[in-house]
Amino acid sequence: MPTPVVDYTLAKCARGGAEMAVSDYNPAEIEKKWQDIWEKEGVFRASRDHSKPKYYVLIEFPYPSGEGLHVGHPRSNTAMDIIARKRRMQGYNVLFPIGWDAFGLPTENYAMKHKIHPRIVTEKNIARFKQQLKSLGFSFDWSREINTTDPNYYRWTQWIFLKFFEKGLAYKAEMPINFCTQCKVGLANEEVVNGRCERCGGEVIRKVKSQWMLRITEYAQKLLDDLELVDYIEKVKIQQRNWIGRSEGAEIDFSIPNSDKKIRVFSTRPDTLFGATYMVLSPEHPFVDEFKDRIANWDEVEAYRAEAMKKSDFERTEIAREKTGVPLKGFTAINPATGKEIPVWISDYVLMSYGTGAIMGVPGHDARDWEFAKKFNLPIVEVVKGGDIEKEAYTDTESGILVNSGFLNGLTVKEAIEKMILWLEEKGIGKRTVNYKLRDWVFSRQRYWGEPIPLVHCEKCGWVPVPEEELPVILPPLEDYVPTETGESPLAKVTDWVNTTCPRCGGPARRETDTMPQWAGSSWYFLRYTDPHNDREFASMEELKYWLPVDWYNGGMEHTTLHLLYSRFWHKFLYDLGYVPTPEPYKKRTSHGMILGENGEKMSKSRGNVINPDDIVREFGADTFRVYEMFIGAFDQAIPWSQQGVKGCRRFLEKVWKLQDILVGDGPSPEGYSPEFETAMHRTVKKVSLDYERMKFNTAVAAMMSLVNDFHDAGRITRGELRTLLLILNPVAPHITEEMWERVGFEGHIYQQSWPTWDESKTVEDVVEIAVQVNGKLRGLVTVPRNAPQDEVKEAVLEQESVRRYLDGKQVVKEVYVPGRIYSIVVK
RNA sequence: GCGAGGGUGUCGGAACUGGCAGACGAGCUGGACUUAGGAUCCAGUGCCCCUGGUGGCGUAGGGGUUCAAAUCCCCUCCCUCGCACCA
Numbered sequence: 001m002p003t004p005v006v007d008y009t010l011a012k013c014a015r016g017g018a019e020m021a022v023s024d025y026n027p028a029e030i031e032k033k034w035q036d037i038w039e040k041e042g043v044f045r046a047s048r049d050h051s052k053p054k055y056y057v058l059i060e061f062p063y064p065s066g067e068g069l070h071v072g073h074p075r076s077n078t079a080m081d082i083i084a085r086k087r088r089m090q091g092y093n094v095l096f097p098i099g100w101d102a103f104g105l106p107t108e109n110y111a112m113k114h115k116i117h118p119r120i121v122t123e124k125n126i127a128r129f130k131q132q133l134k135s136l137g138f139s140f141d142w143s144r145e146i147n148t149t150d151p152n153y154y155r156w157t158q159w160i161f162l163k164f165f166e167k168g169l170a171y172k173a174e175m176p177i178n179f180c181t182q183c184k185v186g187l188a189n190e191e192v193v194n195g196r197c198e199r200c201g202g203e204v205i206r207k208v209k210s211q212w213m214l215r216i217t218e219y220a221q222k223l224l225d226d227l228e229l230v231d232y233i234e235k236v237k238i239q240q241r242n243w244i245g246r247s248e249g250a251e252i253d254f255s256i257p258n259s260d261k262k263i264r265v266f267s268t269r270p271d272t273l274f275g276a277t278y279m280v281l282s283p284e285h286p287f288v289d290e291f292k293d294r295i296a297n298w299d300e301v302e303a304y305r306a307e308a309m310k311k312s313d314f315e316r317t318e319i320a321r322e323k324t325g326v327p328l329k330g331f332t333a334i335n336p337a338t339g340k341e342i343p344v345w346i347s348d349y350v351l352m353s354y355g356t357g358a359i360m361g362v363p364g365h366d367a368r369d370w371e372f373a374k375k376f377n378l379p380i381v382e383v384v385k386g387g388d389i390e391k392e393a394y395t396d397t398e399s400g401i402l403v404n405s406g407f408l409n410g411l412t413v414k415e416a417i418e419k420m421i422l423w424l425e426e427k428g429i430g431k432r433t434v435n436y437k438l439r440d441w442v443f444s445r446q447r448y449w450g451e452p453i454p455l456v457h458c459e460k461c462g463w464v465p466v467p468e469e470e471l472p473v474i475l476p477p478l479e480d481y482v483p484t485e486t487g488e489s490p491l492a493k494v495t496d497w498v499n500t501t502c503p504r505c506g507g508p509a510r511r512e513t514d515t516m517p518q519w520a521g522s523s524w525y526f527l528r529y530t531d532p533h534n535d536r537e538f539a540s541m542e543e544l545k546y547w548l549p550v551d552w553y554n555g556g557m558e559h560t561t562l563h564l565l566y567s568r569f570w571h572k573f574l575y576d577l578g579y580v581p582t583p584e585p586y587k588k589r590t591s592h593g594m595i596l597g598e599n600g601e602k603m604s605k606s607r608g609n610v611i612n613p614d615d616i617v618r619e620f621g622a623d624t625f626r627v628y629e630m631f632i633g634a635f636d637q638a639i640p641w642s643q644q645g646v647k648g649c650r651r652f653l654e655k656v657w658k659l660q661d662i663l664v665g666d667g668p669s670p671e672g673y674s675p676e677f678e679t680a681m682h683r684t685v686k687k688v689s690l691d692y693e694r695m696k697f698n699t700a701v702a703a704m705m706s707l708v709n710d711f712h713d714a715g716r717i718t719r720g721e722l723r724t725l726l727l728i729l730n731p732v733a734p735h736i737t738e739e740m741w742e743r744v745g746f747e748g749h750i751y752q753q754s755w756p757t758w759d760e761s762k763t764v765e766d767v768v769e770i771a772v773q774v775n776g777k778l779r780g781l782v783t784v785p786r787n788a789p790q791d792e793v794k795e796a797v798l799e800q801e802s803v804r805r806y807l808d809g810k811q812v813v814k815e816v817y818v819p820g821r822i823y824s825i826v827v828k
Numbered sequence: 829g830c831g832a833g834g835g836u837g838u839c840g841g842a843a844c845u846g847g848c849a850g851a852c853g854a855g856c857u858g859g860a861c862u863u864a865g866g867a868u869c870c871a872g873u874g875c876c877c878c879u880g881g882u883g884g885c886g887u888a889g890g891g892g893u894u895c896a897a898a899u900c901c902c903c904u905c906c907c908u909c910g911c912a913c914c915a
Contacts, residue, residue, distance in 0.1 A: 234832080235832065235833075235909085235910080238831070238832065238910080238911095239832095239910060239911085242831075242910070242911055242912095243910095243911085245911090245914065247914075247915085249915080265915080266914095266915065267915060268914095268915065269915080280915095321913085323913085347913095348913090349913045349915095350913080350915075351913080351914070351915090353914090354914045354915075355914070355915065356915095358915095359915045360915085361915095362915090366915070367829085367913090368913050368915075369915080371913090372913095435914075435915090436914090437911095437914050557909080557910090560910095561910085628853095631840090631841095631852080631853070632840070632841095632853095633840055633841060634840095634841075637834095637908095638908085638909095639840070639841095640839095640840080642839080642840065642853095642854070644839090644840095644853090644854050644855070645839095645840070645853065645854060647853095647854080647866095648852090648853045648854055649853080651853090652852095652853085654868095698840090698841070698842085698852085698853095699841095699842065699843095699851085699852080701852080701853090702841090702842075702851065702852035702853075703851090703852080704852095705851095705852055705853075706851075706852065709852090769848085770847090770848085771847075771848040772848095773847085773848090773895075773896070775895080776894095776895065776896055778848055781848075802882080805882095813895090814895055815895085816847095816895050816896080818847060821847045821848095822847045822848080822895095822896075824847080824895050824896060825895080826895050
């Protein structure tokens with residue numbers, strides 16, 4: 001539809017000039033006003049009407065810490081608020097929910113220190129966060145607010161856990177776990193960062209404990225494969241793949257002389273079997289004890305094991321460390337390919353937790369084995385030709401050719417791997433295997449402030465689930481939240497809660513005193529949002545079918561391995577049980593960069609560089625804050641905060657406000673654009689619309705800034721132009737735009753309007769200025785019709801004195817004309 | 829070490845499928861209005877030479893492809909993030 005154009009001769013200044021300037025921009029007043037209206041009218045509530053197309057926008061729900069919101073949180077919120085508001089204007093039924101991931105250690109630690117119940121601390125923190133978020137004008141559907149510490153919520157977290165238990169995916173295991181010496185809790189591998197606790201930075205040691213585990217490894221392949229089904233930024237997919245860490249190879253059995261037992265190893269390079277000149281067991285490998293009798297140097301072995309045990313996983317896996325190890329004297333194995341007897345060692349570079357806890361040493365073709373063999377003078381045999389194994393291990397798998405390997409000689413590595421696997425399978429001494437780095441998930445915490453694990457231990461019946469109708473198992477009140485010295489949960493001290501009866505046999509039983517990790521509640525919260533008040537199921541299939549999957553999920557890069565993997569796992573499990581309608585929870589995932597302090601460092605209380613959004617809102621207003629958060633820089637990059645930059649955004653909004661002073665009257669068509677600005681309007685609508693979708697918020701804001709500057713330079717803006725500008729600016733600055741919309745007298749409210757469209761043919765100028773180059777150097781500019789034919793342009797070019805000067809007396813060798821872009825001449 | 833992404837003014841950052849580098853904002857300089865200015869408005873602002881002009885040089889460094897390179901190719905350096913003795 002063509003946009004009508006306003007004739008300036010008819011358009012007179014409606015407000016009569018500068019002496020009648022509108023009142024000053026006062027964000028404090030108008031922001032409160034519009035927030036109240038939105039709340040009263042419930043305009044951002046997702047509709048139960050399923051006839052409209054839906055759009056589910058999700059942000060990571062915040063952990064309500066005692067420090068309150070800092071300027072990092074709203075980056076994601078504002079971005080997704082822009083998407084949510086735009087989608088509503090595009091006619092979607094939008095779900096943009098909010099809630100609280102409120103279980104967790106900082107609250108518990110605070111409660112311990114100040115002797116206040118964590119529930120009270122949590123409530124207080126939530127109230128603060130809520131007030132802060134509301135002051136920023138996000139279009140959340142507050143009627144669907146959830147809280148993971150609400151028994152009505154964690155009832156279903158417990159329920160899902162029981163499903164895992166029923167299906168055998170939750171199991172108890174006696175195993176060495178990562179234990180944070182400061183928090184006194186067990187940690188998942190994912191929570192250990194550089195040998196320290198991800199949350200508190202405390203030292204992590206290995207401790208053998210009986211723990212509840214979730215069998216996420218069962219879903220490794222699905223979690224990997226189904227990344228194909230989703231639209232995540234590539235970086236995130238790579239991280240997920242890395243973490244799952246699939247590798248293909250073979251398991252091979254090495255027989256032990258005078259024993260039925262075999263040492264099983266996993267190798268991705270079975271082709272190098274002929275080059276295996278020794279074996280290495282992990283110090284924890286059970287064979288070390290089993291074959292104690294044969295081991296001549298037991299004292300030495302035992303000392304080494306004790307040493308290894310003391311080391312944290314981090315120390316053990318530090319790559320810079322020199323290899324250590326001890327031979328198991330008297331204990332040997334047979335290389336099944338060569339038939340030779342080879343020595344067996346123990347070394348801590350072999351991990352019990354990966355593969356089989358044992359490896360075959362192929363020093364010619366594995367860098368670690370090479371280093372080990374060099375140090376301990378073990379034989380190095382070349383079985384793949386192509387490198388110099390005297391200097392380093394030859395690990396290339398592309399161009400090497402097998403040698404010294406019997407039936408494999410002459411083959412490429414790829415062929416040899418296949419042939420070797422067939423040979424192993426034929427002989428019954430090995431088979432094709434896939435291994436994953438992913439480990440099962442340590443799911444219990446010996447802490448108070450988490451969901452109680454709803455199981456009861458009965459002497460007779462073993463572990464028995466609490467019946468569904470008795471859920472939730474409520475956290476009992478407590479005097480003291482300190483874990484016991486042995487690392488037991490403080491719940492263990494509440495004897496009248498712990499002692500109960502077995503739901504199966506009625507006999508005496510004890511409750512599980514461990515609680516769930518913080519990841520539990522956040523693994524399914526997006527499901528609850530679809531039907532948050534349901535007290536019969538975690539969410540009805542009807543609502544789930546309508547709303548799932550989440551259309552767009554944005555969050556921090558720091559959650560892309562753990563939270564994303566865990567929640568995908570829970571979702572897939574529920575999908576297999578028929579409780580959710582989609583195999584994947586999130587259709588699209590993006591990530592935002594961190595906001596740093598003004599000194600370029602990570603914002604933290606200890607560094608003293610925290611910026612509180614409340615102060616910004618008080619001084620500049622929420623709209624300025626939002627505009628700045630989006631304008632600050634590329635959305636996916638970490639960026640330092642700048643108080644100066646905030647001021648610039650406030651100035652921009654002042655200029656927007658002052659457009660009221662230069663508004664020209666109704667004219668023949670109030671919706672029209674002036675000829676002068678027609679192209680700019682269509683172009684800006686296009687740019688802003690597309691930039692929002694691509695999360696290029698900074699350039700979208702810049703485009704609107706330019707446009708506003710141009711209106712002030714021109715000294716006039718038509719109602720049609722202002723109307724469109726307010727619509728496209730609204731998602732970023734919702735309060736000022738609603739207020740101006742009302743003051744100028746446009747119909748209804750912006751939240752009831754449709755998103756403006758643009759006419760592609762009107763986004764380009766009819767007449768353009770193009771550059772003229774001579775021998776690659778800019779020598780002039782000509783203004784010509786956009787699609788002018790070459791000879792017409794040439795004429796204009798030759799009229800230019802500045803160009804002719806470089807052509808005189810020269811021979812033109814080549815001319816290149818790109819319409820609308822450039823006219824390039826080459827001379828000799 | 830492996831994988832991914834980067835290196836552009838004083839700063840944050842722009843630049844479509846190669847086509848006038850530095851949009852927009854900040855800062856800075858000068859001016860106007862002012863009792864005042866941390867308000868507002870106007871002008872300037874990549875570097876070098878120059879009275880001005882047109883001129884030369886410029887996107888980490890070096891080389892290449894092209895009429896034309898921040899953008900494509902090769903080499904080197906540096907930074908950020910993720911993984912890291914995973915057999």
